Amino acid sequence: MSNEKKETKHKLRLATLVTQAGRAPFDHFGFVNPPIYRGSTVLFPTVAALEGLRQPYTYGTKGTPTTRALEQAWSEIAGAVDTVLTPSGLAAIGLALLTATHAGAHALIADSAYQPTRIFCDGLLKRFGVNVEYYDPLIGGGVATLMRPETTAVLVESPGSQSMEVQDVPAIAAAAHAHGACVIADNTWATPLLFPPHERGCDLAIEAGTKYLAGHADLLIGLVSANAKWAKRLRATFNAFGMGSSPDDASLALRGLRTMALRLREQERAALDIAQWLQDRPEVSRVLHPALPTHPGHELWKRDFNGASGVFSVILKDVSKKAVAAVVDGLELFGIGFSWGGYESLVLPFDCASYRTATRWAPEGPALRFSIGLEDVADLKSDLAAGLGRLKVS
Ligand SMILES: *Cc1c(COP(=O)(O)O)cnc(C)c1O
Numbered sequence: 001m002s003n004e005k006k007e008t009k010h011k012l013r014l015a016t017l018v019t020q021a022g023r024a025p026f027d028h029f030g031f032v033n034p035p036i037y038r039g040s041t042v043l044f045p046t047v048a049a050l051e052g053l054r055q056p057y058t059y060g061t062k063g064t065p066t067t068r069a070l071e072q073a074w075s076e077i078a079g080a081v082d083t084v085l086t087p088s089g090l091a092a093i094g095l096a097l098l099t100a101t102h103a104g105a106h107a108l109i110a111d112s113a114y115q116p117t118r119i120f121c122d123g124l125l126k127r128f129g130v131n132v133e134y135y136d137p138l139i140g141g142g143v144a145t146l147m148r149p150e151t152t153a154v155l156v157e158s159p160g161s162q163s164m165e166v167q168d169v170p171a172i173a174a175a176a177h178a179h180g181a182c183v184i185a186d187n188t189w190a191t192p193l194l195f196p197p198h199e200r201g202c203d204l205a206i207e208a209g210t211k212y213l214a215g216h217a218d219l220l221i222g223l224v225s226a227n228a229k230w231a232k233r234l235r236a237t238f239n240a241f242g243m244g245s246s247p248d249d250a251s252l253a254l255r256g257l258r259t260m261a262l263r264l265r266e267q268e269r270a271a272l273d274i275a276q277w278l279q280d281r282p283e284v285s286r287v288l289h290p291a292l293p294t295h296p297g298h299e300l301w302k303r304d305f306n307g308a309s310g311v312f313s314v315i316l317k318d319v320s321k322k323a324v325a326a327v328v329d330g331l332e333l334f335g336i337g338f339s340w341g342g343y344e345s346l347v348l349p350f351d352c353a354s355y356r357t358a359t360r361w362a363p364e365g366p367a368l369r370f371s372i373g374l375e376d377v378a379d380l381k382s383d384l385a386a387g388l389g390r391l392k393v394s
Contacts, residue, residue, distance in 0.1 A: 014077060014192075014193050014261060015193075015261040015262075015265075017076060017077055018073075018077060018193070018257050018258060018260050018261050019258055021072065021073035021074075021076040021077060021257075022034070022069040022070060022071075022072050022073025022074075022076075022254060022257075023069070023073075024069075027065075033251075033254065033255070034065060034066055034069040034251070034254065035065075035066065036066050036247045036248055036251045037064040037065050037066045037247050038064075038247055038248075039060050039064060040059070040060040040061075041059070041060070042055075042057045042058055042059055042060070044058075060244055061239075061242040061243070061244040062239060062244070063244070064247050064250075066247035066250045066251055066254075067085055067244070067245055067247055067250045069250070069254060070083075070085060070223075070250045070253055070254050070257070071083040071084065071085060071223075073254065073257060074192075074207075074223050074225060075225060077192045077193070077257075078192040078196070078197060078198060078205055078207075078225040079192070079196050079197075079198045079199055080198055080205070080225035080226055080227060080231075081226060081227055081228045081231040082225070082226050082231040082234065082235055083223055083224065083225040083226070084223070084224050084234060084235060084238040084243075085209075085221060085222070085223055085245040085250060086221070086222035086223070086224065086238075086243055086245060087220060087221070087222065087243065087245055087246075087249075088208070088210065088220040088221065088222050089188060089206065089207070089208020089209065089210050089211070089220075089221075089222040090116050090117075090120070090208075090222070091222050091243065092206045092207070092208065092222030092223060092224045093114070093116075093117050093120060093186060093206055093222075094120050094124070095222075095224055095234075095237060095238060095241065095243065096184045096204045096206050096224050096234075097120065097121070097125060097153060097155070097184065098125075098237055099182075099204060099224075099230065099233055099234050099237040100152055100153035100181075100182035100184060100203075100204065100230075100233075101125065101130045101152050101153050102129075102130075102152065103128060103129030103130070104129055104130075104131075104150060105129075105130050105131070105150055105151070105152040105153070106130070106131045106133065106148050106150045106151040106152070107121065107125065107130050107131070107132050107133070107151070107152065107153040107154075107155070108133055108134075108135050108143065108146055108147075108151060108153070108154045108155065108176075108181075109121055109132060109133070109134050109135070109155045110134070110135060110137040110155055110156055110157050110158075110160060110167065111134045111135060111136060111137055111160075111356050111357060111358035111359045112137040112157060112159075112160025112161060112162075112163050112165050112352075112356075112359075113155060113157045113160070113161060113186065114157060114161045114186060114188075115161065115355055117155070117157075117186065118134075118355060131150075133146065134356075134357050134358040135358055136358050136359050137156075137157075137158070137160050137165040137167050137359070138165055138167070139172070140167075140168035140171045140172065141168065141171035141172070141174065141175050142175075143171075143172050143175045143176065144175040144178065144179075147175065147176070147178075147179040147181065149179075151176075151179055151181045152180075152181055152182060153181055153182050153184055154172060154173075154176040154181050154182070154183050154184070155184045155185075155186065156169050156172055156173075156183065156184070156185050156186070156202070157185070157186040157188075157189075158185075158189075158190075158195075159189055159290055159297065159301075162313055162350045162352055162367070162369050163288065163313065163352055163361060164288040164289070164290060164295070164297070164312065164313050165296075165297060166290050166295070166296075166297025166298075166300045166301045166304075167297075167300075168300055169183075169185065169200050169201060169202065169304060170200055170201050170304065172201075173200065173201025173202060174201065177201070182203045182204060182230060183201060183202045183203050183204070184202065184203065184204045184205075184206065185197045185200075185202035185204070185205045185206065186206045186208075187202075187205045187206060187207055188206065188207055188208040188211055188212075188341075189309055189311055190305060190309060191207060191212050191213070191260065191264065191309070192205070192207070192225075193260065193261055193264055193306065193307075194264065194305050194306045194307045194308065194309060195304065195305050195306070196306075197225070198225070198227045200304060202227075203226065203227050203229060203230045204224055204225070204226050204227075204230055204234060205224070205225045205226075206222065206223070206224055207222065207223045207224075207225075208222055209221040209222055209223050209253050209256075210222070210339060210341070211339065211340055211341025211342075212256075212260055212263070212264060212309060212341040213253050213256050213257060213260060213341075214252065214253055214256045214341070214342075215256040215259065215260060215263055215341060215342060215343065216252075216256065216342055216343055217339065217342035217343070217344060218252065219249045219252050219253065220249070221245060221249050221250070221253050224238075263343070263374065264307070264309055264310075265307075266374060267309060267310030267372055267373070267374070268291075268307050268308050268309060268310060270310065270372045270374075270375075270377045270380070271289070271308065271309070271310040271311070271312060271370070271372040272289065272291050272292075272308065273377050274370070274372055274377060274380060274381065274384070275287045275289040275291075275292060275312050276292070277381055278314055278384070279292065279294070281385075281388055282317075283316055283317055283319075283388040283391045284314055284315070284316060284317070284388075285315045285316060285317050285318075285363075285364050285365050286314070286315040286363075286364075287312065287313075287314050287315075288312060288313040288314065288315065289308065289312035289313075290305070290308060290312075291307075291308040309341070310340075310341070310371055310372040310373070311340050311341070311369065311370065311371045311372075312369075312370055313350070313367055313368065313369045313370070314367065314368045314369075314370065315363045315364060315365050315366075315367050316365040316366050316367070316368065316391070317364075317365050317391075318364055318365040319365060319366065319391055321349075321366065323390075323391055324349055324366045324368070325349075326390045326391075327387040327388060327390050327391060328347055328349060328368070328387065330386070330387055330390060331347060331383050331384070331387045332383050333345055333375055333379060333380055333383045334346060334347040334370070334380075334383065334384075335347070336348065340369075340371030341371060342371070342373060343373045343374040344373040344374075344375075345370070345371060345372050345373040345375055345380060346370070346371040346373075347368055347369070347370055347371075348368065348369045349366060349367065349368055350367050350368070350369055351366075351367065352367075
């Protein structure tokens, strides 16, 4: 952590790395955390320095010591060559897709991708001449059959948003790379702590830092990390946008980073406990959680992931929408809202049927997505038991 100790003798484990990465206290009078640098203009001492642009910081949009500390920490944690920050996770998705496509290109997008990703693809990307095609997330290496000479990007998101399909990312990456395409992963659910994206073959990895990195539902931030092949192109696209992120948000995200491993471990434990308990409830038809052996993606998850986060879904028995509302509206500890990954538990009724195009979403009953927070599991179960009791399923 001191500047001299930067070359560590051992490869640090990730839970240690989140406490160490991106810090250089003796650059800042020994203060443990990097300070918040606010600034647009950066002064050059001489005309020669200005012409060379060789100082570490040149203008606010290109980064400050605060934002760079987060970028560097994330690169270390993700096993990436470079990372850029964006004002939201969705902005990170747009930036990654624009880095890997051009007019006339063909992009393959997992049908289970985050819905706003589809809105970006179907609106903006198509308008700029990119041919967007959705594919079955369970296609695996079969994605080779969809590759065209002009395919430049394949987007994976595993597990899929809401529906939780686990993708064979290494097989998809191998097929995409055989055709020279860039593999983009939306790795928000797992974070690099639970799925090392670049080690698994992804070129660009997106994290909605809004979720587990921030961890407290109090900021929006996105990150795109890149391997050696794509780092330059990513940085150039980022610079073209002037998409500077706030140093205050970067500082809050760095603070979140220091407890991220701890929070994820606890949320994994609590979510799995609740998922197992829900599986045995008479009101529940299926629990979609990849760490459950009953999940169709369980074997792939075991092979490729180092754990599970706190988000999973549930398919209820066939009951009315009104009955589901009665369950959800009466919950005291679960908020109804978008986003997830904070310390507070959330629940969201969802239905993917209206926007999936390559696959059919037709479960046997209504679906709920849960994000488990840091409350006591016994309190959460009591709340859910009272809620499910309102369904009166025998
Ligand atoms: C929330 C989310 C995003 C977007 O993050 P924002 O910061 O809310 O824009 C992207 N991908 C996934 C999988 C998400 O769940």
